[in-house]
Amino acid sequence: MDRTGQDERYRGAAAEYGPALERLARAVEADAAERRDLLQEIHFAVWRSLAGFDGRCSMRTWVYRVAHNAAASHVMRRRRAPKGMSIEELVLADDGASPEEIVSENQALERLMAMIRALKAPDAQVMLLYLEDLDAAAIGEITGMSSGAVATKIHRIKALLAKRFKGGRDD
């Protein structure tokens, strides 16, 4: 594929999934400057990969997988990457704030980001993809986990969200 075709595909993917990619970068990286670099890196990875897109899976699966791979590499490269908790550990942990204390959407988002960043990378990916409204099969296809393992994690994510957010709907 020539560069023009690759650019064209990228434009389409960026238009459709750009906001999700930004949310991914925001969840993974707290530092604003590093976040911009990470987002750039993710977009670059997507653009580069589209030269080899063969249509064997949906564009959504392709873009998410490339983006999550790039984000995971970023996390693993960080010098002082936190060890991270599993979803199960996070369900049991107490972050000291009650759901009633969350009064604004910004506070809720900050709490959500903190939860995602506290997770081990693979668990954080499942949670992010769940928040992007992907089902267990799609998440499994993207992360390489079995759909059974993903379903179990989603079940725990729902429990976690219900516990941490007042009235958090567990759908």
Add this chain to the structure above:
Amino acid sequence: MTDVKSLWRNQKTEETVTLENIHRTAERFQQRTRRGLAIEYGVSVFVIAVFGFYIWALPGSMVKAGSALCIVGVLGILWQMRKRMAVRRVPDLSGPGLVEFHRQELLRQRDAVKSAWLWYILPAIPGMVLMMLGRWYQLHAPGRSLAWDHEVIALCAVIILLGLGIIRLLQVLRVAKLQSKIDELDKLR
């Protein structure tokens, strides 16, 4: 606040990445790759130059042979590092899943570091030993007594051995750290 998913998906996004930026990143990426290769070749040329100079300048057949062996050893180490430790590009899609890819990478790194005594430490030893023996038997530093000269050589040998020991200890610790990361990933499967 009733729906966390909606909250997540409706948050305001503001960053823009242009195609021009992507193209510039692609150019920088290629430049970095070229620079990495240049450094690698630069180190090789430096090592060959230093030990090549020893071969030419220092007397004693054992020291000359030791220097030649050091060149071979360091080139062997560079080749092995490139072969075993090179960071693989994260697969775009066609490869294994993300977790499996990172697990394979960790396994590869662990095995490479585990066997590093064989390909990182051992190749450097014959040349150094031969150079030391050459200094011991064939070269005597002017103005020093033979006993003092031998003590200096023995001290150098001990320092080198200690250095190699520390490198090996760091490798062992690295293997343990990689193994614990692999164990963590295995729990997710």
